[in-house]
Amino acid sequence: MREFSKRTAVLLLSSLALVQAAGGIAVPAAQAAGTQAAASTAAAVKINPVTMAAGVTAAIEDINIWPQSGGNILAYTLKITNNSSSTVNLQRYFSRVVTPGGSVIPGNPVTADATKKKIAAKNSMSITYYVNIGQTKSLSGVKIAMYVWDAKSKGYLKHSGSFAIPAAYSNMVATGKSLDTKMNDIPVTASAASLELYKYGGKVYAKAGINITNKGGKVLGDPGYTAYLVTASGTAFELALSSSQTGYKIQPQEKKSIYYLTEIPAYLNTTNMKLQFTQKDEALKLELPRSSFKLPAASTPNLVVASGAVKKIVVNNNTVDTKLTGASVFAEDATAVWAFQLQLKNTGNTAVTLPAYELAVKSAKGTAFPVNAKGLSGLTLKPMETKVVPLTVEIPLQVEQSSLQLQMIEAVTAAAGTDGGTSGTGDTGAASGKLIFPVAYFTIPYTLKADVRSGQEYGATNQYGSFAYSLQSLQRYPWKNDDIVLAKVRITNTQAVNLTIPELKGALKLDTDNLSATTDLLMDKEAAVLAPGKYADISLITKIPYTDEFSNVRVNLSVKSETESIPFLDFSTTSFISSVDQLKRGDSYTISGKGKNAAVQENKTTVYEGSNYNILYTEVLMTSAEKRQSKMARLQAYFKTADGQFYEAKVNQSDSLAIPGGKQLVTLWAKLPKPASTTDVSLYVGSGVTAGRLSESGEEATGFINVASLPLTPRAVVPANNLQNVVLYPYTLNVLTSDASHVEASDTVTLNITYNLTRENSYDAGESEHKLVLRITDPFGQSQDKVLAIGTELTEGTNHNFAVSFTKNLYRQITGGSYKLTVYDEFQGERQELGGQTFTMRFIPLPKVEDEEKETGK
Incomplete structure (x- = not known):
């Protein structure tokens, strides 16, 4: 069969075969x-x-x-x-x-x-x-x-x-009668099926059909005939084979209906029309007549499909159930953004490939707005298979939205025709070009898109399957000079089979501000295939100026593609910004994620008081909950004071892998103005993210997620009245003895200390930013400081000695007395006293002259 101009027609019948035993016509x-x-x-x-x-x-x-x-x-x-x-x-x-x-x-x-x-x-x-x-x-x-x-x-x-x-x-087969004949040397029975008229775009289209039953034992192929629609007066219009039946095959004993299309003048008398078949003799340059069939009276089918109803379309003699579902709309600027889905099910016994369809949304006044139908045309459906094609269209708000229709149009290449597309009397028929042939007009229900509420579950279906979704949280919290806005969406598989989530990209729109270019999406790739009942959490994160306000948030998930935007899920919400999780004092902050599970608990919070500012300092213990050696999440945090001010915390964290149950000591600190209160302070802590994934060691975080507020308990350091157990995490210093000696008339005091220095090895810590400062206060009340480098000047172990000398001219006057050793923790230039103890200075007098003489006289 020629395709359209070359394959237009089919059928039939190499002879009328009415000659039976009598041997006549x-x-x-x-x-x-x-x-x-x-x-x-x-x-x-x-x-x-x-x-x-x-x-x-x-x-x-x-x-x-x-x-x-x-x-x-x-x-x-x-x-x-x-x-x-x-x-x-x-x-x-x-x-x-x-x-x-x-x-x-x-x-x-x-x-x-x-x-x-x-x-x-x-x-x-x-x-x-x-x-x-x-x-x-x-x-x-x-x-x-x-x-x-x-x-x-x-x-x-x-x-x-x-x-x-x-x-x-x-020679014309009457309506309601059939013809037994041969086609391609295969016996067939043929009869006229129908004649239908359609009006679209100010034009009239005719659709003629014929039934063919293969009575032979072989598959019936294309005979290469041309079909014409012929009026009672003899005007002929060359017909194009419906694109849904191109390359058809008829199996032995199978019956199929074959349809042809053409454009006809609106004024044409369609009474007593016939379907005429011819066969071209290329060598003779002639068109030879074949059989013809009188068509039934023309009818005009109602193509309007009620809301929620199923429209059956026939593609290559397979029935495909089509249904418009999930139609919803929301306003965006001066545009109504419509989203709906076309559900298709092949109810036949063989696979079917859909022809090229054109989709458009038509208003009550006739204005058509094109819809991208790329996902529909050429779609293949296996027997009993159902697929869903998502569709979107934007329509100006000035258009009446309550009476729209989704028009499904079959695009057919018109037959080239003979003598300019006509035969017979020479009247104009269907010229070469494109036939825009209506298939169905789906009524679009006018339903405003529901405002998604946080924590509620909603159903959705798309080409990837059926699932439920919910907005778990919508949060806003600080990040440097901006604020982070984070929407956390949960996808739950509601099917009885696995749901495969494609690689997605996300976009957040806050009121009219489209932040698709700056929105990052985070999802555990291991959760891309969900078993029935399982869920995956998807986080969308973006940044806005901290002074910006908004009331509406639109969440859009689409499939990553270089050539087109393939929608996956789209909704909007006016839910209030939910606060970050508020933990109770003393609780642990839990980190969840594949290979990142851990618990974080406050170990110590204190304030280093300075002359111009204070340093708020916190230590937390991070305990791995993994069963294998793993990389811990990289913490990011802010201190929040009672008056609602946020101060970015600098974080010091070990780069080492954590063993199962292993702990890490993480330090966090920030400089606060002197007037800032630290009596009721909390730590906004979360996992750092970089380029749409959790940050790794050595990477600079661009944000953080899964944020929780951990109440802190600042405590002032009470100096110990001795130096037996001075704690400077992860070290403990125990001064066993201290001997300060001064030789009479000397300007130097020599100090010898015997000590134990032990390290807490139950956790890892980053490189220490603390300094241990030793201060000696002499008998005159004057002090001198010595920064002790742990690891070189002070070494780990027991019964180690440390010696240092202090020199002053004033020391020539020392004849004894006491001195005090004080140990300080110095952090970022500010100090806290850890402990102190007073000792007696040993005075070593010089020998007197008479004593030397007596000694000589002896």
């Missing part, structure tokens, strides 16, 4: 003389065969006329039967067509039969001939004369007999 008797109604009666007149020679007869099988601009072509098929015992040479037999006006025109075989020369004994053969009969339009009065070569006869031709076509004869 069946002629329907007329209900009234000279009327075409003769084709509707069951009575028949037979034309007897003509004897050509002993044992050789000729019978007429088929005869048709097809009007053409260069003269009307009459084609007739003769069946030559050889019942003799020898081979018959067909070159001895001739036929002539005698017109009602008396013209005698020799018949010539068509190209396909030109090579048929002989008939073997006891065989028969069908041969089709054609003649140009000029302006003769009717078969009435036409005769076919048969001749045999005879050298003794005048003109060497002997007249054997004639076939006279009765005036009542019609």
Whole structure:
């Protein structure tokens, strides 16, 4: 079958095959003389065969006329039967067509039969001939004369007999009747199916159908015929095969309905139309007539599909149920943004591929707004398979939104036609081009898109499956000079089979501010395939100036694609910003995530008081809840004071892998103005993110998620009155002995300390930012400081010694007394006293002169 201009038509019928045992052509008797109604009666007149020679007869099988601009072509098929015992040479037999006006025109075989020369004994053969009969339009009065070569006869031709076509004869199969014939040498039964008229875009389209039943044992393919819609007056319009049936096949014993389309003038009289088939003889450059069928009275189908109703469409004889679902709309600026889904189910027994459809939303005033139908055209559906195609369209708010229709249009390439797309009388038919043929008008229910409420669950279906979704939280919290806005969405698989979530990208829109370019999406890739009942959490994070306000948030999830935007989920909410999780004092902050599960608990919070500002300092213990060695989440945090001010915390965290149950000591600190209260302070803490994923060691975080407020308990450090157990995490210093000695008249004091220094090894910590400062206060009350480097000047272990000297001119006057050792924790230039203890200074006098003399005299 040609595609449209080249494959337009189908069918049928290489012969009328009405010649049965009688050997003649069946002629329907007329209900009234000279009327075409003769084709509707069951009575028949037979034309007897003509004897050509002993044992050789000729019978007429088929005869048709097809009007053409260069003269009307009459084609007739003769069946030559050889019942003799020898081979018959067909070159001895001739036929002539005698017109009602008396013209005698020799018949010539068509190209396909030109090579048929002989008939073997006891065989028969069908041969089709054609003649140009000029302006003769009717078969009435036409005769076919048969001749045999005879050298003794005048003109060497002997007249054997004639076939006279009765005036009542019609080659058109009546409405409601069927025709048994052969197509591609396969027996078939054919009958007219329907004639439907459609109006669209100010034009009228006709859709003609024919039923074919394959009675053979082989698959019936395309015969390569051309189809025409012919009016009662003879005007012909070349038809295009419906694109939903291109390349059709009919299985043995299967019945199919084949449909053809064309545009016709609005004024055309559609009474008593017929479906005519022709076959092109390329070598002869002729169009040879084949069978024709009288079509039923034209009807105009109602294509409007009620809201929620199913529209059945036939694609290659498979029924596909179509239904418009999930229609919703919300206003955006001056535009109504519509979203809906077209659900399709193949109810047939074979796979089907949808043809090219065009979709548009039409307003009550006739304005059409195109809808991208790329996901629909060419879609393949397996038997009993259901697929959902998401669709979106934007319509100006000034258009009435309550009476819209989704128009489903079949785009068909029009037949090229003959002589400019026409035949017969020369009236204009369907010219080459594109036929925009309506299939269905789906009523779009006007339902404002529901405002999604936090914590409530909603259902959704798209091409990836059915699921429930909920807005878990909508949060806003500080990030440097901006605020972070985070929407956390949960997707739950409500199907009985796995749900595969494609790779998504996210966009947040706050009121009219579209932040798609700056929105990051975070989802555990391991959760991309959800078993029934399982869920995945998706976080969308963006930043806005901290002074901005908004009342509406739109959340959009779409499938990552380089060529188009494929929607996955879209909703809006006016839910209030939910506060971050408020933990109770002493509770642990829990981190969840594959390979990141951990608990965070306050270990110590204190304030380093300075002259210009205070340092708020916190230590937390982070305990891994993983069963394997893992990388811990990178913490990010802010201190929040009682008056609502936020101060970014600097974080010091170990880069080491954590063992199962392992702990890390993480320090966080920030500088606060002196007037800022630290009596009621909390820590906004979360997991750092970088480029749409959780941050790794050494990466600079661009935000943080899963934020919770951890109340802190600042405590002032009470200095110990001794130096037995001075704690400076992760170290503990125990001074065992202290010996400060001074030699009389010397300007130097020598200090020797014996100590134990132990390290807490139950957790990892980042490189310490603390300094241990030793201060000695001499008997005069003056002090000198020494920064002790742990690891070099002070080493881990027991009974270690440390010696240091202090020099001052004033020390020449020391004759004894006490001194005090004080240990300080210095952090970012500010100090806290950890403990102090007073010791007696050992005075070493110089020897006196008399004592030296006595000693000498001895």
